[in-house]
Structure formats: structure tokens, C-alpha cells
Amino acid sequence: MVQINFALKEVNCKIVYYGPGLSGKTTNLEVVHKKAPDTSVGDLTSIATEGDRTLFFDFLPLNLGQVAGMKTKFQIYTVPGQVYYNSTRKLVLQGADGVVFVADSKRGKMNENIESLKNLEENLKEHGLDIANTPIILQYNKRDLPDVYSVEEMEEALNAWDAPHFEAVARDGKGVFPTLKRLAGMVLESLNENHAPRRSPSVVAPKASADSSGGSTTATAVATSRTGTMRTQRTASVTGSVARTRASVSTQAPTVRTTSSGARPVLVTSPRRRKRRSSMVVGIVLTSIVAATVLLHLAGIIRILP
Amino acid sequence: MVTDSDHLRNQRVVFYSDDIEQIDVVLAEFLELSGCKCNLLIDKEGHMVTSGGDTNSIDEQTVAALVAGSYAATREMAKLLGEDEFSVLFHQGKRDSIQLSMVGNRTIMATVFDDQTTVGMVRLYARAACEKLDAIFEEIRNRPQKKASLDAEFGSSAKGALDFFFTE
Incomplete structure (x- = not known):
């Protein structure tokens, strides 16, 4: 659920990378961490097993900069993909404003993709959210492998509600930024629709509808049993007083104004x-x-x- | 499943300056009485609400995310043991310790303290502070909700910011 804090002049949004095990969720976050400017991202924190499999979540704070006078921040999480960790997956999903579903394109992985997508739908439902009304992007990852499903096959099997999709090779950084940019746009668009006066034009949003609200979870499954380690990569301050080189983007932004058809004449x-x-x-x-x-x-x- | 009333109750995600001022007064009083180093007020999604005391050495955002995750996991453990929740968590370190206290149903107060005070003092004053904060949140929840209004340029400004940020 988007938090608007007028005292701190901040907007905070939560984005979750979801998908089956080893589909490339953590790799996506590592690429964002590596490619984004140091002043705009914080530490990438992973709560992982000793074998580097995500145990609870990976977390990356990302600071978009000033948007119309508000510091706009994204808290980006990944979930553990393995079926076994459903209860922790559900906890991480709580309060999500947008979801990137990272699907594995490798032939033979479709059942895992479908199972994970169904699991996402169920877990969103437990938080009172409908997958069809939640900002979501499908990312078809590992497109560089020799034996992959075609995009049409992936669409047919996974994209029942015509969500935007992107092809990616996260390991090489391809498709990572476009995916996140589109989802961030959809999240901010829904925020704009709900909280800004009507005349403001849309952000990106080909399909932007969001009922992004959280709720209490009712998970009952037993969670972790393996030894966990926590690793933190690269240090770059992101909080409060950081002088942002991108802070002036609001002045560079297009100043197109539109009048909503719903506006009443005065x-x-x-x-x-x-x-x-x-x-x-x-x-x-x-x-x-x-x-x-x-x-x-x-x-x-x-x-x-x- | 989440009921409609739960849903409505959980809609409080907008904080106004007046609310934060009231909250900050309670936090400042608590810090002074308990002798703690700092405290962070975090919503259960892991977003910071406000903080007090010396937080310079802390990466607030990451701590907030971990506190929320830790609290969520502990709540599930409580349910498995037949409890509604564990309302107070305590992690003891060699130098610093941290206590997490639930305020109402969607906010966590994380208090960091060292050997300048005692667990008993922290727990005593934290309980009183949480009651006061809960009363403030209850008042906020019960008053007529005004719609939070962002700047009219938010949409175009966000588009510009995204284009600028995500250039490869």
C-alpha cells in the first residue's frame, strides 16, 4: 500500500518480484543495484541460505528523486521462489503496490511458472487483492537459452489478463530496467489517479488500475528450517539528507496539461x-x-x- | 480472508504534518524518560513513519524493512502457538539492543538502546508510549477522512523522473 507522508514529504511504494525458484528474481535486483546511480540506491540486503537461495527476501531501497515536491521511493523485494517457503512469500507480498512476475522461459519450466502464478493469485487474494486489478508485469526471463518457449506460448499459458510483458536476459542486464520502469510507471499512475487533481496527465499506464491495499495475513504453514545467512552488498547511502543529482527532474519534466473530460465547468x-x-x-x-x-x-x- | 471492515481500517496510509507532530511529541517524551538512543516508527509494510533520537548511524529504510519482516514472521509463529501475536520483541546485542513494540494493528515502534538504561525502564515507558500513540492513531482513524492531495503536476513530473532515471 502506497504510503504518503506529508510530514517527511515522501511517497513510499512497495514492489515485489515474484516467480518460481531460480527464475532470476534476485538477479533482477542485483542488476538494478548495479546499474542505478549510487546516490539513488541503498544496500542490497539478502536474507539467504548458505547456498545463496533466498530464504526470506532480498530488499533494495530505490530513490527516484523529487516528484512534484515529494521524495518518491520504491522499496523493492523479492520472495523466495521455492514452493516450501509459501508462508514467508505471503508475508513479503503484504502491502505490495505492484508485482513483477519473473517467469522462466526454459522449456520444461512451464508447470512451475503456472504453479507460481496461481500461488501469487491465491496469496494476493488472502491480502484482499485481485490479480486482475493489481499493477503487474510479466517478465519472460532467460531468453538467451537455446531451448525456450516462444513468447506466444508464454503469453498463452500465463497472461490471461493481458498484462504488459517483457523479454529479458537478467543475467546480462537485458530487459531489467524496462520491466521496472513500466511497473513503477503503473504504480505511480494509480497513485496519480487516486490522489492528484484531475488535470494531471497520466504517467505511463497502458493498463493502470490498482486497488493496492494491504491487510492482515492468515498464513498457517510452517516456514523456515534451514540455516540462514544475511549478506549485504555495496554500501551507498540513500536516506534523508542525500543530495540527489536527479532532484531537478521535476523541472525538466514535460509540462503538458490536459483537462479531464470529467471536469465540471465553473x-x-x-x-x-x-x-x-x-x-x-x-x-x-x-x-x-x-x-x-x-x-x-x-x-x-x-x-x-x- | 480480509473482511471489508479490516480493509477500511487498514486504509490509513496518509500521514499529515499535524499527526506526525503529535506522534513526535510522544516519541521525544519516551526517549527522554527511558534514556534510549533512538526509536523508529514503522508501518507493517516496512515504510518509515517517523523517527526520533540519534539515527545517524542507522540505515533507516533497511532497518524498517527488516523490522517489518521480523515482526511479520514472529506474528505467524505466535499464531502457530495459538497466540494472537507477540506484542513485544526484544533482541539483545553486546552493545546495543532493540525492542519492537506493536502500536495498534499496523504500526511498530522499534527502540534502540544501550547500557545507559535498562530493559525494565524501556519496557515500562514503551508501554505507556504505545498506549498514547495508539490513542493518536485511533483518533486519526475515526475522524472524517480527507482525501490526500498530491500536486497537480505529479503525473507529468513522475513520467519525467522515470524517463530520466531508467535511461540505460
């Missing part, structure tokens, strides 16, 4: 016209009083002069 009256109208009203009232007084005098009801 009657505008100029000050001069209002003054003239007041004078006319006063004149009519005074004339009426004088005329009434003369008529009453003529009728003999009152006497104007002694």
Missing part, C-alpha cells in the same frame, strides 16, 4: 462585472424607495414635508 465572474452589478442593485432599491414614498404621500398616508 462560472467565472470578473471583479469589475460584480461591482457594476452591485451598483445597479443599489440604484434600483433607492429608486423603489423614493417612488414608494411619493406614492404614499400622494395617497395621503404619509406626509413628506410638514
Whole structure:
């Protein structure tokens, strides 16, 4: 659920990378961490097993910079892909504003993809969210492998609600930024629709509808049993006082203005016209009083002069 | 499953300056009485709400994410043991320790302290602070909700920021 903090002048959004085990979720985050400017990303924190498999989540804070006077931040998480860790996966998904589903394109992995997607749908439902109304992107990863499903086959099997999709080779960094950019756009678009005055144009959003709200989880499965280690990569401060080189983007942004078709016309009256109208009203009232007084005098009801 | 009323109750995601000022007063009072180093108020999605004390040496965002994850995992453990939740968590270190206290149903107060104070003092004053904070959140929740309004340029500005940030 997007948090808007007017005291800190911050907007915080949560993005979750979901998908089957070894599909490349953590690799996506590693690429974002590597390619984004140091001043805009914090540490990449992974709670992983000794074999470098995600145990709880990976976490990367990303700072987009100033957007219309608000520091706009994304907290990006991955979930553990293995079936066994469903309860922790559900916890990480709580409050997600957008989801990237990373599917493995390698032939023979379709059942795992479908199972994970179904699991995503169920877990979103437990948090009160409908997958069809949640900003979601499908990323078909590992496109460089020799034996992969065609994009049409992937679409047919996974994309029942016509969500945007991207092909990627996350290991080489291909398709990682476009995926995240599109999802971030959809999340901000839904925020814009819900919280900004109507005249503001859309962010990206070919398909942007979001009922991004969280809720209490009802997970009951037993979670972890393997030894966990926590690793932190590269240090780069991202919090509060960091001077952002991208802070001026809001001034560089296009200043297109559109008027929503739903906006109601407003009657505008100029000050001069209002003054003239007041004078006319006063004149009519005074004339009426004088005329009434003369008529009453003529009728003999009152006497104007002694 | 999440009911509609749960859903509505959980919609409080907008914090105004007046609310944060009230909250900061409670946190400052708690820090002074308990002798703690700092405290962070974090919502259960892992977003920072506000903080008090000396937080310079802390990566607040990462701590917030880990605290939320830790608390969520512990809540599931509590459920498995037949408890609603463990309302207080305590992690003891050689130098610094951290106590996590639940405030209402969607906010966590994380308090960092060292040997300048005691666990008993922290726990005593934290309980009082949490009650006060809960009263503030309850008041916020019950008052008529005004719609949070972002700047009219938010949409175009966001588009520009995304184009700028994600250039490869």
C-alpha cells in the first residue's frame, strides 16, 4: 500500500518480484543495484541460505528523486521462489503496490511458472487483492537459452489478463530496467489517479488500475528450517539528507496539461462585472424607495414635508 | 480472508504534518524518560513513519524493512502457538539492543538502546508510549477522512523522473 507522508514529504511504494525458484528474481535486483546511480540506491540486503537461495527476501531501497515536491521511493523485494517457503512469500507480498512476475522461459519450466502464478493469485487474494486489478508485469526471463518457449506460448499459458510483458536476459542486464520502469510507471499512475487533481496527465499506464491495499495475513504453514545467512552488498547511502543529482527532474519534466473530460465547468465572474452589478442593485432599491414614498404621500398616508 | 471492515481500517496510509507532530511529541517524551538512543516508527509494510533520537548511524529504510519482516514472521509463529501475536520483541546485542513494540494493528515502534538504561525502564515507558500513540492513531482513524492531495503536476513530473532515471 502506497504510503504518503506529508510530514517527511515522501511517497513510499512497495514492489515485489515474484516467480518460481531460480527464475532470476534476485538477479533482477542485483542488476538494478548495479546499474542505478549510487546516490539513488541503498544496500542490497539478502536474507539467504548458505547456498545463496533466498530464504526470506532480498530488499533494495530505490530513490527516484523529487516528484512534484515529494521524495518518491520504491522499496523493492523479492520472495523466495521455492514452493516450501509459501508462508514467508505471503508475508513479503503484504502491502505490495505492484508485482513483477519473473517467469522462466526454459522449456520444461512451464508447470512451475503456472504453479507460481496461481500461488501469487491465491496469496494476493488472502491480502484482499485481485490479480486482475493489481499493477503487474510479466517478465519472460532467460531468453538467451537455446531451448525456450516462444513468447506466444508464454503469453498463452500465463497472461490471461493481458498484462504488459517483457523479454529479458537478467543475467546480462537485458530487459531489467524496462520491466521496472513500466511497473513503477503503473504504480505511480494509480497513485496519480487516486490522489492528484484531475488535470494531471497520466504517467505511463497502458493498463493502470490498482486497488493496492494491504491487510492482515492468515498464513498457517510452517516456514523456515534451514540455516540462514544475511549478506549485504555495496554500501551507498540513500536516506534523508542525500543530495540527489536527479532532484531537478521535476523541472525538466514535460509540462503538458490536459483537462479531464470529467471536469465540471465553473462560472467565472470578473471583479469589475460584480461591482457594476452591485451598483445597479443599489440604484434600483433607492429608486423603489423614493417612488414608494411619493406614492404614499400622494395617497395621503404619509406626509413628506410638514 | 480480509473482511471489508479490516480493509477500511487498514486504509490509513496518509500521514499529515499535524499527526506526525503529535506522534513526535510522544516519541521525544519516551526517549527522554527511558534514556534510549533512538526509536523508529514503522508501518507493517516496512515504510518509515517517523523517527526520533540519534539515527545517524542507522540505515533507516533497511532497518524498517527488516523490522517489518521480523515482526511479520514472529506474528505467524505466535499464531502457530495459538497466540494472537507477540506484542513485544526484544533482541539483545553486546552493545546495543532493540525492542519492537506493536502500536495498534499496523504500526511498530522499534527502540534502540544501550547500557545507559535498562530493559525494565524501556519496557515500562514503551508501554505507556504505545498506549498514547495508539490513542493518536485511533483518533486519526475515526475522524472524517480527507482525501490526500498530491500536486497537480505529479503525473507529468513522475513520467519525467522515470524517463530520466531508467535511461540505460
